[in-house]
Amino acid sequence: MDAKEILKQHIAKTATLTDEQFDYLFSHFKAQSYKKGQVVISEGDKVDNEYFVISGCLKAFFINDEIKMYILQFAMPTWWTSDYGALYNHTRATISIDCITDAEVLCLSNHDREKICNELHQAEHFFRWRTNRGYLASQKRLLSFMNNDTKARYEELLSLYPQLYNLVPKHLIAAYLGVSRETLSRLYHAHK
Amino acid sequence: MDAKEILKQHIAKTATLTDEQFDYLFSHFKAQSYKKGQVVISEGDKVDNEYFVISGCLKAFFINDEIKMYILQFAMPTWWTSDYGALYNHTRATISIDCITDAEVLCLSNHDREKICNELHQAEHFFRWRTNRGYLASQKRLLSFMNNDTKARYEELLSLYPQLYNLVPKHLIAAYLGVSRETLSRLYHAHK
DNA sequence: GTGCCTACGTGATGTATATCACATTCTGCA
DNA sequence: TGCAGAATGTGATATACATCACGTAGGCAC
Numbered sequence: 035m036d037a038k039e040i041l042k043q044h045i046a047k048t049a050t051l052t053d054e055q056f057d058y059l060f061s062h063f064k065a066q067s068y069k070k071g072q073v074v075i076s077e078g079d080k081v082d083n084e085y086f087v088i089s090g091c092l093k094a095f096f097i098n099d100e101i102k103m104y105i106l107q108f109a110m111p112t113w114w115t116s117d118y119g120a121l122y123n124h125t126r127a128t129i130s131i132d133c134i135t136d137a138e139v140l141c142l143s144n145h146d147r148e149k150i151c152n153e154l155h156q157a158e159h160f161f162r163w164r165t166n167r168g169y170l171a172s173q174k175r176l177l178s179f180m181n182n183d184t185k186a187r188y189e190e191l192l193s194l195y196p197q198l199y200n201l202v203p204k205h206l207i208a209a210y211l212g213v214s215r216e217t218l219s220r221l222y223h224a225h226k
Numbered sequence: 227m228d229a230k231e232i233l234k235q236h237i238a239k240t241a242t243l244t245d246e247q248f249d250y251l252f253s254h255f256k257a258q259s260y261k262k263g264q265v266v267i268s269e270g271d272k273v274d275n276e277y278f279v280i281s282g283c284l285k286a287f288f289i290n291d292e293i294k295m296y297i298l299q300f301a302m303p304t305w306w307t308s309d310y311g312a313l314y315n316h317t318r319a320t321i322s323i324d325c326i327t328d329a330e331v332l333c334l335s336n337h338d339r340e341k342i343c344n345e346l347h348q349a350e351h352f353f354r355w356r357t358n359r360g361y362l363a364s365q366k367r368l369l370s371f372m373n374n375d376t377k378a379r380y381e382e383l384l385s386l387y388p389q390l391y392n393l394v395p396k397h398l399i400a401a402y403l404g405v406s407r408e409t410l411s412r413l414y415h416a417h418k
Numbered sequence: 419g420t421g422c423c424t425a426c427g428t429g430a431t432g433t434a435t436a437t438c439a440c441a442t443t444c445t446g447c448a
Numbered sequence: 449t450g451c452a453g454a455a456t457g458t459g460a461t462a463t464a465c466a467t468c469a470c471g472t473a474g475g476c477a478c
Contacts, residue, residue, distance in 0.1 A: 096369055096373070098373050102373075104369065104372045104373060106365065106368070106369065118358075118361070118362060118365075119362050119365070119366070122358060122362065151351065151354070152351075155347045155350065158347065158350045158351055158354055159343070159344075159350055161354055162343070162350055162353055162354035162357060165354060165357045165358055165361055166310075166314060166357055168361050169310070169357055169360050169361040169364060170310060170311050170314065172361060172364040172365050172368060173298065173310075173311070173364050174311070175368060176298070176364060176367060176368050176371065177288055177296065177298065179368065179371050179372075179404075180296045180371075180404040181288070181290050181294075181296060183464080184464085184465080203424085203425060203426090204425075204426070205424095205425070205426080212371075212372040213465075213466085214465075214466055214467075215425090215426075216426095216427080216428080216465090216466080216467080216468095217464085217465055217466075219426065219427055219428080220427085220428075220465095223427075223428090375434080376434085376435080395454085395455060395456090396455075396456070397454095397455070397456080405435070405436085406435070406436055406437075407455085407456075408435090408436080408437080408438095408456095408457085408458080409434085409435055409436075411456060411457055411458080412435095412457085412458080415457075415458090
């Protein structure tokens, strides 16, 4: 299945577009390939695009003053990613994004998204629901952070995304869970 | 300023509606008054409405198996609140909402929101941006949780909402920060 | 193959915070 | 006004986790 078809089916779950409308929408996306390790958005950058993942795995992360990294999102196929704070508010990036594996994405500029949302009611409908789901996921993760200990969050992550365990190095999983790599290692080996 | 005018100005910041369109939108809201301590949504309830706060302060919270409470949101005037997971997915409430002070709200049913979004492109635009902002706030709080210690999060909360300090009991602030009330008390008295 | 860099494991130690227990102060209201 | 319950302060102890230090194993360049 090619990128266009993947996006089409993804959107069809939420919004009803004619083929012509989808073709018009799709004409604003730009395909892009990245190699493992390549940087998509770097802290301080001007942010113009958001990215729809076709294949591979990216990470969106924040680096604090003590050079500690926190991972906000592992972006897998059919996920959207960007520094949305910077994108929506036209500020410089505080979040960086790079590729954990080789990856193919479709880029959509902020300007074009707003233009299309304005032109096509159903596109606006789609993007409203996409954000709804992101909001719910974010709130769920926040609750999990407050309520569960590290071990429970680790098991929750792996049961949700079993492919992550073999795909990404453990210190990145630790950075997602917000614990040190040492603690994660001990947790993993402690219980059988 | 009455409830209708407050909602009108709130929406006008994001979307352009004619007076007729706004009147039509507003006709779907239902005004409601609550007393301090009154429950709006209780865990296990069927959730049909979301709430736009006109006056007062509500809290949206989660109670875990060990009867510990975590506060997801203090809902202040011009904020929206509900158990959005239950509302969007038509499941039973896992989040409860009650009133910290006497409060006035405008209720909007999920059914009516979707109907209006379908009928009025600008309404869909408004709700997309409302959720965008909620998503960004949630992500920011998640990052703050991972990156900052309790004291920094406490100061961040009070600098963002100074009125909270006198409005809500400290054990609720602790439940928002995700620490015990004892720790919050010690933190507060430790530094000067 | 040699050497280097990255990932990963593991022990020792320090620290922030939870938890339990109890004292004190505040507040609504009968 | 006085009282009960809620809110808050504070000490003692336990614990999860960070941090530092060091060791090992695997992949890749040359």
